[in-house]
Amino acid sequence: MKEKTQVVDIDRSRYDFRYEEDESEYLESGIAPEIIKAISDEKNDPEWMREFRLKSLEIYDHTPMVDWGPDISGLNVDSIVAYIRQKNRMKTDWEDVPEDIKETFEKLGIPQAERESLAGVGAQYDSELVYHNVRQEVAQSGVVYTDLESAMHDPKYADIIKSHFMKLVPPTDHKFAALHGAVWSGGSFVYVPKNVHLDIPLQSYFRLNAKGAGQFEHTLIILEENSYLHFIEGCSAPKYYEASLHAGCVELYVGKGAKLRYSTIENWSKNMYNLNTKRALVEENGTIEWVSGSFGSHVSYLYPMSILNGRGASAEFTGITFAGEGQNLDTGAKMVHNAPETSSYMNTKSISKSGGVSTFRSAVVVKENAKGSKSSVNCESLMLDSISRSDTVPVMDIRTKQCDVGHEAKIGRISDETVFYLMSRGLSEEQARAMIVRGFADNVSKELPLEYAVEMNNLIGLEMQGGIG
């Protein structure tokens, strides 16, 4: 009897370690005005932020739950701990970080990556940033890379934060945006001045160690005219039986002629509800490039939006999703063409196996004023068995005659013809099929930062056993 090709689940053992938390540092679970006020007190929020949080809570209370997408009935927000206090303040010297936290990030390879290939690193552990550092020469060029809360209290940046915070993703956007506005904590602020090109990336790493908790970090990046930045975001958590929640928010402002590459490798544990919101506003001739790998989580809703707001602005989204047993990953992107001669390109791959559900969901909107715009979407899905599921749900909304919009999607299994061809060139059937599956993910994985691409290849281990049915 022939055996099927086995594509093993992503090995998360590397991420699946944990440290005991001191429960006294938890705020009460649930979402209530007292908890919001306690977070505000804890953070010494300016008055506008305290009001913003309470207003967001009101919006949260009145906003209905999403009525489309994967089932999130297993998530009880009232049992989620929204904020966990850190005993120690954020450090800028790695040696000063508490031992257990330091060990966590060392296991994840963050300090090593910082030494070898990064211009700066931020590390968030549960609700708070525990470490933030940027190379001296980078800081001297005027680049600001700090935690959002310090920036909010710094007279140099306070006004910038106030005028940009949750303006792209307002709390009215959806229920979990409102929740984020009420309980957000941690996250990074990046400012790249005019004409500054940062050749090596900055990276933030988010680790949720606590049980039954939520992580609500906020990332705000502003690129001035003709600047360049590559920002990498990584996230992981150990597995618990209780549901965890990640409802972060990313707001990116890309100035005229500037270019931002935003890479994310999401590898949350399989008890995580990942309800993250990401949005970029791109001005004239600016470029946003999203690279997104979704491997973890129990449920994901993740669709970075690019608003092309200036003539000639462009956006590119490259994504790969791997849904295994117990996972329902609903991912994709949204492109809004709101100026002439803008362009967008989406290229995604998804793999479903062992009962996993993968959905590609997208929106391309070309408004009346986006004359001369172009958009192209390409998505491919690979089903590795018949107990899994793969759906493609794209929408195009076009409101000008002067545009070119194209869309292509494919779904299917490993093609027998391709296997036959490769075998005719001397490969065994196992080698041929392994090559096809690796090749399927290749044009996305090559867009990942090198260390993540290597990691992804290791993560998607292939076990070829005999012939394939």
Added chain:
Amino acid sequence: MINMSEKRINTLPVPTFRWLGVNDYKYDIKEFDTDIKEISVPENESKSEVVYIDSESATDIRISAENGSKIKLVCVFDVQGQARSKVTAELDENASLELVELYLGGDVVSEIVTELKGRKATFEADIGFKLESGDKLDINLIADHFGRKTVSSINAGGVLGGSAEKIFKGTIDFKNGSDGAKGAEKEEVLLLSDEAVNKTVPLILCAEENVEGNHGASVGRIDEKQFFYMQSRGIDEDKIYDLAAQAKLARVISRIDDKETLERINESLGRGEDSE
């Protein structure tokens, strides 16, 4: 009798972002007495039907095609006002449905649900539209593949002028057990106006490993090279657009054999002389 009421119909099988307004059709629509038409095609027989809708109405066409039978259904919508249409079909083993739908105007809500139940059942849909200011069209086409080696092919295309609004929702749904099924969907839309609104929603849902599904869509203007070529042959811009519009519809019209129907279509398109 006509009543007004708010309804939600033409529901997308898998809903998506609410702000796009494509999950269902929910406006005040007139409630008509529905004209129900049942078409049964016995085993190994063939049938052909034409339905020409030129007045406000609601039609409900229910097709049942037994093993090895063939049915061709042509529906033309040329309405001043509102019309609702529903076509449901059940196809047994080796049965085939050829559906040709042409939309020439009106405020039309159209739902087409085909269940490919039997092994090797096939469904071929050719849909064309030419809409002007005031016209609205909401199509929700669903091809449910239940049987093994079933095949669906959906081709839609047309032109939108003035302030016409069109939503085409096309779903190929590979159910678990539809081993060896194939589904393809294509839509090409030419926009002739900056006030027109085109929404294209091509879904592929898949719960079976051994299937092949693909969809492609292209929306926008005439290809620049084609446009340049025609200009170089001395054809002015208006005529180029007119020719392109005719070409988009010609594909669908060529599938219609009935002479009387063709005459009515040509008359409606204002080119009666072409029907000679």
